[in-house]
Amino acid sequence: TLPLALAVRPIGKLVLVGSCGGAEGMAEMQQVLDFLEPLDEQIARIIAAHEAPTAPAAAPPRVRPALSARP
Known part of the structure; x- marks a missing residue:
């Protein structure tokens, strides 16, 4: 198992499986x-x-109340 790190931050591990030696x-x-x-x-x-x-x-546009026109 090889730890994977970025700088000092661990980010995962790599597991190698095999039967070779030497x-x-x-x-x-x-x-x-x-x-x-x-x-x-x-x-x-x-x-x-x-x-x-x-x-x-x-930011969404501000909604202003419509001014009602008075007759």
């Missing part, structure tokens, strides 16, 4: 890490976009 297992683990490295920037962008404050909605 040098072969380390080589395969390095391939996985090489695959995940470019995802770091993409994950950071997704989280930043999700947490970005949104602009407040425009």
Whole structure:
């Protein structure tokens, strides 16, 4: 199990299952890490976009009472 973190904030975990050990297992683990490295920037962008404050909605126009015309 590999913890996934953005800076110091935990964002998930990755569980690898396999039966390789020794040098072969380390080589395969390095391939996985090489695959995940470019995802770091993409994950950071997704989280930043999700947490970005949104602009407040425009206030609805104020409704003023109609002035009744008196005859």
